[in-house]
Ligand code: SF4
């Protein structure tokens with residue numbers, strides 16, 4: 785199986801828009817609040833089929 789996609793390494797790479805979460809066909813992405821209450825996506829590796837739609841839809845990654 786391909787590698788699990790990396791949605792962000794640093795928090796600056798994610799604005800919490802939830803687009804990745806919305807597009808995931810497997811509902812493998814959950815938005816999880818950090819200690820300050822900002823939600824960041826977390827991938828369930830057991831549900832993820834490595835289709836990378838989440839990476840393609842991300843407004844930050846598609847601008848890189
Ligand atoms: S790679 Fe596909 S299945 Fe995995 S989290 Fe992203 S959109 Fe969902």
Ligand code: SF4
Nearest residue numbers: 798799801802804842
């Ligand atoms: S699509 Fe990109 S910016 Fe939006 S929540 Fe997902 S990782 Fe963060």
